[in-house]
Amino acid sequence: MDRENIGLLLAVAAARGTSAANHALRAAPGVVAALDARAYSVLEQAILGDGPSQRDLAGQLRLDPSQIVALVDGLQDKGLVERRRDPADRRRYAVAATAAGLEAYAVGRLRIEDSLDDLLADLDPAERTTLHNLLHRIVRPAQVGAGTRE
Amino acid sequence: MDRENIGLLLAVAAARGTSAANHALRAAPGVVAALDARAYSVLEQAILGDGPSQRDLAGQLRLDPSQIVALVDGLQDKGLVERRRDPADRRRYAVAATAAGLEAYAVGRLRIEDSLDDLLADLDPAERTTLHNLLHRIVRPAQVGAGTRE
Numbered sequence: 001m002d003r004e005n006i007g008l009l010l011a012v013a014a015a016r017g018t019s020a021a022n023h024a025l026r027a028a029p030g031v032v033a034a035l036d037a038r039a040y041s042v043l044e045q046a047i048l049g050d051g052p053s054q055r056d057l058a059g060q061l062r063l064d065p066s067q068i069v070a071l072v073d074g075l076q077d078k079g080l081v082e083r084r085r086d087p088a089d090r091r092r093y094a095v096a097a098t099a100a101g102l103e104a105y106a107v108g109r110l111r112i113e114d115s116l117d118d119l120l121a122d123l124d125p126a127e128r129t130t131l132h133n134l135l136h137r138i139v140r141p142a143q144v145g146a147g148t149r150e
Numbered sequence: 151m152d153r154e155n156i157g158l159l160l161a162v163a164a165a166r167g168t169s170a171a172n173h174a175l176r177a178a179p180g181v182v183a184a185l186d187a188r189a190y191s192v193l194e195q196a197i198l199g200d201g202p203s204q205r206d207l208a209g210q211l212r213l214d215p216s217q218i219v220a221l222v223d224g225l226q227d228k229g230l231v232e233r234r235r236d237p238a239d240r241r242r243y244a245v246a247a248t249a250a251g252l253e254a255y256a257v258g259r260l261r262i263e264d265s266l267d268d269l270l271a272d273l274d275p276a277e278r279t280t281l282h283n284l285l286h287r288i289v290r291p292a293q294v295g296a297g298t299r300e
Contacts (some may be wrong), residue, residue: 005262005263006266006270006281007265008191009289010160010164011191012210012212013164013288014161014163015164015212016289017156017157017160017161018157018161044155061158061161062161062165062166062169112157115157116155116156119157119288120156120288122287123288127284130284131156131281131284132156132159134277134281134284135159135281136159137272138166138270138272138273139162139166140272
């Protein structure tokens with residue numbers, strides 16, 4: 001597979017990462033076991049972002065808006081996030097984590113980090129940082145529209 | 151998004167790559183326009199691999215065997231690959247590109263490379279090589295079973 005294109009390498013590496021993350025989350029205690037990697041990523045972005053809208057989330061995670069709505073609904077049903085009206089723009093709802101969501105994120109994060117350690121086992125810390133930075137620079141252009149209000 | 155986990159970065163980068171590849175292939179002439187990134191990857195592996203079995207392909211591409219069967223069926227219907235009985239193991243079929251498959255791969259490859267140039271526009275050649283090598287080392291463990299016969 002030495003000459004395969006980098007798009008395929010990205011796809012296969014991502015599939016391995018998602019599979020490892022799903023496995024790690026399923027083994028976690030409590031409500032975290034009911035999250036898959038996508039739902040966890042939405043929760044993560046709700047916490048790391050500054051009250052993202054659903055449109056922001058769709059741009060950040062490269063998912064269809066309808067997928068985001070379903071994922072936010074699922075997290076809301078579990079009491080992990082809530083939709084809050086944006087005081088600066090009353091047509092816009094921010095997705096914000098609840099206290100239970102912050103706790104679930106903390107639990108999930110440890111599991112995810114363990115699964116990433118396995119995925120990246122052959123890379124030393126400097127190489128992991130390099131990979132992170134290179135991927136970040138590929139992903140960043142997707143966020144040009146992330147400030148768009150819905 | 152500065153603290154997001156590398157699994158998410160991989161997933162978003164891969165989604166961008168797949169989307170760009172699908173777009174590039176749809177704009178290609180002839181039968182190539184009927185391929186998506188997954189079908190193209192199967193064709194690529196049939197050419198770069200040494201007559202992979204369907205099980206090999208499933209391992210290399212991290213897809214379910216049933217997905218591989220459907221993708222190989224689609225490529226075979228288009229006259230791009232054929233299943234050949236392995237003389238060394240008559241229970242095993244190798245997936246091999248036809249002359250038309252080799253031609254489609256050559257056309258698709260140029261399109262895919264252009265789309266990857268766009269995806270990786272912010273990275274210089276040395277950084278692209280680094281990314282390729284790091285991803286390859288993440289993906290490689292998936293191929294431990296690639297020599298397994300089906």
